[in-house]
Amino acid sequence: MNLSLITPVYNEQENLPFLFEAIYAVMNSLNHSWEVILVDDGSRDHSLSVLQEYAQKDPQHIRVISFRRNFGQTAAIAAGLDYAQGEIIILLDADMQNDPADIPMMLAKLDEGYDLVSGWRKSRKDNAITRNFPSMIANWLISRVTGVHLHDYGCTLKVYRRDVLEGFRLYGEMHRFIPVYASSVGAKITEVQVNHSPRKFGKTKYGLERTVKVVLDLFTVKFLVAFSSKPIYLFGGTGGLLMSVGAAMMFYLLVRRLFFLVSVTGSPLFQVSAMFFTLGFQSLLMGLIAELLVRTYHESQRKPTYTVRSMINLDQDPRD
Ligand code: UDP
Ligand code: MG
Numbered sequence: 052m053n054l055s056l057i058t059p060v061y062n063e064q065e066n067l068p069f070l071f072e073a074i075y076a077v078m079n080s081l082n083h084s085w086e087v088i089l090v091d092d093g094s095r096d097h098s099l100s101v102l103q104e105y106a107q108k109d110p111q112h113i114r115v116i117s118f119r120r121n122f123g124q125t126a127a128i129a130a131g132l133d134y135a136q137g138e139i140i141i142l143l144d145a146d147m148q149n150d151p152a153d154i155p156m157m158l159a160k161l162d163e164g165y166d167l168v169s170g171w172r173k174s175r176k177d178n179a180i181t182r183n184f185p186s187m188i189a190n191w192l193i194s195r196v197t198g199v200h201l202h203d204y205g206c207t208l209k210v211y212r213r214d215v216l217e218g219f220r221l222y223g224e225m226h227r228f229i230p231v232y233a234s235s236v237g238a239k240i241t242e243v244q245v246n247h248s249p250r251k252f253g254k255t256k257y258g259l260e261r262t263v264k265v266v267l268d269l270f271t272v273k274f275l276v277a278f279s280s281k282p283i284y285l286f287g288g289t290g291g292l293l294m295s296v297g298a299a300m301m302f303y304l305l306v307r308r309l310f311f312l313v314s315v316t317g318s319p320l321f322q323v324s325a326m327f328f329t330l331g332f333q334s335l336l337m338g339l340i341a342e343l344l345v346r347t348y349h350e351s352q353r354k355p356t357y358t359v360r361s362m363i364n365l366d367q368d369p370r371d
Pocket of ligand 2: 144148250255315
C-alpha cells in the first residue's frame with residue numbers, strides 16, 4: 052500500500068458525496084495504490100450510512116471506522132493512523148474546505164526529500180474574529196515556542212511519511228502538533244500554500260474556545276519534546292533558581308543582622324526567602340519523581356530514547 056488518506060467525519064452527510072467524488076478524481080489520476088480511511092466520530096446525522104454505502108461499493112479502497120460516540124477530531128485521526136497501511140499518510144477534513152486536488156502537488160513536494168509537507172491556507176475562509184485572528188496568534192506562538200516555523204498548524208491537510216509518525220500518541224487537540232513531534236525526531240518539514248473554501252454544508256464544530264485548548268496543549272507538547280527524557284533539567288533548574296533566590300535573601304538578612312543589627316524575623320523577607328527555598332527544594336524532588344516516571348515510560352514500552360533514520364548491514368530489531 053502506498054497512500055493512506057485519513058478523514059475524520061462528524062455530521063458531514065451533505066459533504067460526503069462531493070468528498071468522494073473529489074477523492075476518486077485525484078486518486079485515480081495518481082499512479083499509486085491507495086486507501087481512504089474514514090472515521091465516523093459518532094455522527095448524529097446520516098454520515099455513517101452514507102459511508103457504509105460507499106464502502107460496500109468499493110471495498111478495495113474505502114475503509115470505515117465508526118466510533119461509539121463523539122471523541123473529537125484528534126481521536127478520529129489517531130484511529131485512522133492506527134489502521135492505516137500506507138507508506139505515505141495524508142490527512143484531510145471531510146467538509147471540502149480543503150481541496151483534495153492539492154494532494155498531487157503536495158506529494159511532489161514530498162518527493163523532493165521531505166518527510167512532512169504542511170498545508171498553509173493562505174487565504175483562509177473562516178470567521179475572521181473567532182477563528183482566523185486567534186489562530187494567527189496561536190501559530191506565531193507555537194512557532195516561537197517550539198522553533199518549528201509553520202504558518203498554519205491548524206490546517207488538517209498535510210502529507211506525512213509514515214515513519215515520522217511512529218511512536219507518537221495523540222491526546223487532546225494534539226493532531227496539530229504532529230509537525231513539532233516530527234521535527235523532534237528529525238523530520239524534514241516544509242509547507243506549501245493550499246486552497247481553502249468556505250463551508251458549503253453543515254457548520255464548523257469549533258469556536259474561540261479552541262484556541263485556549265491549543266495554547267494549553269502547547270505547554271504539554273513543549274515539555275514532552277524538550278524534557279520528556281530529562282525532566283530533572285527543568286524541575287531541577289527551576290528548583291535551583293528558586294533556592295538561589297531564597298539563599299540570596301537570607302544572605303542579605305544575615306548581613307543586615309550582623310553589621311546593622313536589624314532583626315531577621317521582624318522582616319517579611321524572612322518568610323519570603325523561606326518560601327522560595329522550600330518551593331525550590333520541592334521542585335527538585337518533583338524532578339526526581341519525574342525521572343522515575345520517565346524510566347517507567349520508556350522501559351515499559353521499550354521505547355528507545357533516539358530515532359534512527361537508516362542502518363547499514365543491520366536489520367534486526369534490537370529488542371528481539
Ligand atoms: N470533526 C470530527 N470530530 C469533531 C469535530 C470535527 O471528526 O468532534 C471533523 C469534521 O467532520 C471535519 C474536521 O473534523 O471533517 C474539521 O472540523 P471543522 O470543519 O468543524 O473545523 P474547522 O474547519 O472549522 O476548523
Ligand atoms: Mg472545516
